[in-house]
Amino acid sequence: MTYSVRSATVRFGSTVALDDVTVEVPAGSVVAVVGGDGAGKSTLLRALAGELALDSGTVQTPPKQRLGYLPASSGSWAALTVTQNIDFVAGIYGLAGDELAARRAELLDRAALTAAAGRLAAQLSGGMRRKLGFVMAIVHRPALLILDEPTTGIDPVSRIDLWRLVSEAAASGTAVLMSTTYLDEAERAAHLVVLDSGRVLVQGPYDRVRASFAGVITQAARPVRADWAWRRGRVLHEYWPDATPSDPPAGATTVAPDLEDIVIALSLARRNMVPS
Amino acid sequence: MLDMRAMIVKEFRELVRDRRTLGMLIVMPLLLLVIFGYAANFYVSSLKTAVVGPQASQVTKMLPSFFDVTVTEPSGTQADAETLMRDNKVDVAFVTGQTPVLALVNGSNLFAAQSAVAALNKVGDQVKTQVLYNPDLKTSWVMVPAIIGLILTFIGTIITSIGMVREREAGTLEQLAVMPIRPSRVILGKIAPYFLVASIDMIIVTVLGILLFSVPFNGSPFAFALGAAIFLFVVLGLGVFISTISQTAGQAIQTAFFFLLPQILLSGMIFPLEAMAAGVRWIGYLLPLTYFTMISQGIMLRGAPIASLWLPFVVLTVMAVVVFTGATLRFRRDLAPDRPASPARGEQAAAETVSTT
Numbered sequence: 001m002t003y004s005v006r007s008a009t010v011r012f013g014s015t016v017a018l019d020d021v022t023v024e025v026p027a028g029s030v031v032a033v034v035g036g037d038g039a040g041k042s043t044l045l046r047a048l049a050g051e052l053a054l055d056s057g058t059v060q061t062p063p064k065q066r067l068g069y070l071p072a073s074s075g076s077w078a079a080l081t082v083t084q085n086i087d088f089v090a091g092i093y094g095l096a097g098d099e100l101a102a103r104r105a106e107l108l109d110r111a112a113l114t115a116a117a118g119r120l121a122a123q124l125s126g127g128m129r130r131k132l133g134f135v136m137a138i139v140h141r142p143a144l145l146i147l148d149e150p151t152t153g154i155d156p157v158s159r160i161d162l163w164r165l166v167s168e169a170a171a172s173g174t175a176v177l178m179s180t181t182y183l184d185e186a187e188r189a190a191h192l193v194v195l196d197s198g199r200v201l202v203q204g205p206y207d208r209v210r211a212s213f214a215g216v217i218t219q220a221a222r223p224v225r226a227d228w229a230w231r232r233g234r235v236l237h238e239y240w241p242d243a244t245p246s247d248p249p250a251g252a253t254t255v256a257p258d259l260e261d262i263v264i265a266l267s268l269a270r271r272n273m274v275p276s
Numbered sequence: 277m278l279d280m281r282a283m284i285v286k287e288f289r290e291l292v293r294d295r296r297t298l299g300m301l302i303v304m305p306l307l308l309l310v311i312f313g314y315a316a317n318f319y320v321s322s323l324k325t326a327v328v329g330p331q332a333s334q335v336t337k338m339l340p341s342f343f344d345v346t347v348t349e350p351s352g353t354q355a356d357a358e359t360l361m362r363d364n365k366v367d368v369a370f371v372t373g374q375t376p377v378l379a380l381v382n383g384s385n386l387f388a389a390q391s392a393v394a395a396l397n398k399v400g401d402q403v404k405t406q407v408l409y410n411p412d413l414k415t416s417w418v419m420v421p422a423i424i425g426l427i428l429t430f431i432g433t434i435i436t437s438i439g440m441v442r443e444r445e446a447g448t449l450e451q452l453a454v455m456p457i458r459p460s461r462v463i464l465g466k467i468a469p470y471f472l473v474a475s476i477d478m479i480i481v482t483v484l485g486i487l488l489f490s491v492p493f494n495g496s497p498f499a500f501a502l503g504a505a506i507f508l509f510v511v512l513g514l515g516v517f518i519s520t521i522s523q524t525a526g527q528a529i530q531t532a533f534f535f536l537l538p539q540i541l542l543s544g545m546i547f548p549l550e551a552m553a554a555g556v557r558w559i560g561y562l563l564p565l566t567y568f569t570m571i572s573q574g575i576m577l578r579g580a581p582i583a584s585l586w587l588p589f590v591v592l593t594v595m596a597v598v599v600f601t602g603a604t605l606r607f608r609r610d611l612a613p614d615r616p617a618s619p620a621r622g623e624q625a626a627a628e629t630v631s632t633t
Contacts, residue, residue: 067454078446
């Protein structure tokens with residue numbers, strides 16, 4: 001089964017939050033949505049979660065009973081313990097008794113939250129809270145799992161834990177759509193969607209996105225054109241959309257672009273070429 | 277100096293954006309001045325009066341205009357007079373045909389009763405005064421039944437609205453919106469604990485009022501519980517409504533305050549309704565606490581049956597239906613998918629199962 005939004009357009013007043021966006025999320029795979037602030041990531045996820053109606057376009061999702069959603073906010077009830085949070089959500093999905101106890105124990109173990117089961121959500125670290133939110137989103141074994149920046153603001157170890165949980169969910173057949181601002185972790189997804197100002201700049205498997213990238217990226221201490229350059233560590237990278245690897249800009253050192261380079265380069269190209 | 281100027285400009289900019297606080301700062305003092313000015317009056321200028329018994333007509337003619345005679349019944353008895361009083365139709369009833377004439381005073385309307393007793397004392401031995409329902413004219417006897425309503429209002433509006441708006445503040449409302457639970461069940465599930473807590477509070481306050489202040493409970497506990505339950509639905513509905521027009525707990529408290537203050541001042545709990553200027557009194561008749569106070573004082577002090585309290589029961593029931601339905605519909609909208617401003621609507625296709633909307 002593949003879930004999707006097709007030709008989705010969402011406007012907030014004069015702002016176009018999504019502009020003719022089509023994204024498919026097949027069962028058993030992870031689709032990562034990347035883009036900067038205001039790119040439309042949360043709008044896309046909320047539209048698929050049924051939390052936001054479209055101006056035009058279609059949405060294909062399972063019924064609410066088979067949908068799991070972790071919003072960008074905390075995702076848990078601060079005054080409830082970890083166990084109580086899980087039990088509350090499980091109760092809404094009709095889980096109870098031994099089935100719930102087994103599922104709860106399994107998820108707490110996988111999320112390394114067993115020791116924190118009796119702690120209030122308000123007393124958890126950011127990473128633990130996001131893991132709890134994740135556990136609450138998958139407690140009912142959803143067919144479609146939507147995660148809005150599950151790893152933002154959490155430590156690297158918790159990010160690894162969360163990615164393991166995401167991968168396990170996909171491996172068990174769940175369709176996962178997640179947004180992230182961390183491009184390194186987005187590379188792990190089966191399918192990437194790069195959004196900028198509500199439009200899809202590029203999408204596909206990471207290798208295909210990289211292969212289809214046109215132009216050349218160079219590195220230098222001082223850029224030729226400031227509008228096309230960005231800092232990577234101690235050096236500056238610069239995008240040359242019309243150049244080719246066989247005909248690079250004279251005197252410059254070309255670099256093999258990673259996903260971060262590709263996303264920034266495509267965003268710059270859109271902004272520099274489209275009159276504001 | 278520049279830094280302080282920057283601070284002042286920033287504060288004004290924030291204040292201008294916070295329309296609710298700005299409104300409170302400007303409108304509240306004006307409202308308080310006008311309402312207090314016209315409502316703050318303990319002096320009752322006329323008393324609804326019944327005169328019964330063989331000399332009813334003669335006595336009626338002799339009474340000063342302070343006694344506004346609404347019932348003159350020569351065939352009436354003392355029992356009829358007491359029934360009129362129990363039903364709160366009159367403040368004073370003269371029972372003629374005996375010497376001295378018996379003047380019954382409705383002690384559950386404290387200020388009217390105090391004015392009546394003062395006026396009757398001047399008459400001397402011609403009238404024997406008997407205060408019913410509150411013989412010592414104790415303020416606590418009148419206040420405790422009203423305070424029960426005030427406590428229910430407090431829990432119903434302030435505590436409930438904060439509890440509801442907390443979901444919005446924490447961002448968990450959007451999570452509830454995508455879960456397979458009906459909005460009506462979300463609302464009922466959220467208000468049930470407050471209903472229970474308010475009910476327990478009501479029982480505790482009523483029992484304590486009886487034990488500590490010797491306030492009588494002359495009527496039916498069932499009728500009292502029914503009135504309190506209907507009233508609770510009104511104030512809980514108000515709480516839900518307030519939560520739908522507030523983004524934060526602070527806003528909810530501010531808004532609840534707008535609803536709470538008039539109930540304290542204009543429900544007849546402190547200042548008698550009949551002593552208020554007509555321009556302000558009508559506000560009192562729009563407030564649910566006014567009607568609950570009628571019920572609680574009627575049942576506790578006068579032992580009034582439901583039949584004689586039909587008006588406040590009906591008004592509260594209508595209020596409960598209107599407020600609760602309105603609040604529920606507004607809350608449902610909060611849980612429904614957000615609608616972008618554009619008039620065009622997206623078509624939500626059916627999938628393997630069901631579409632999102």
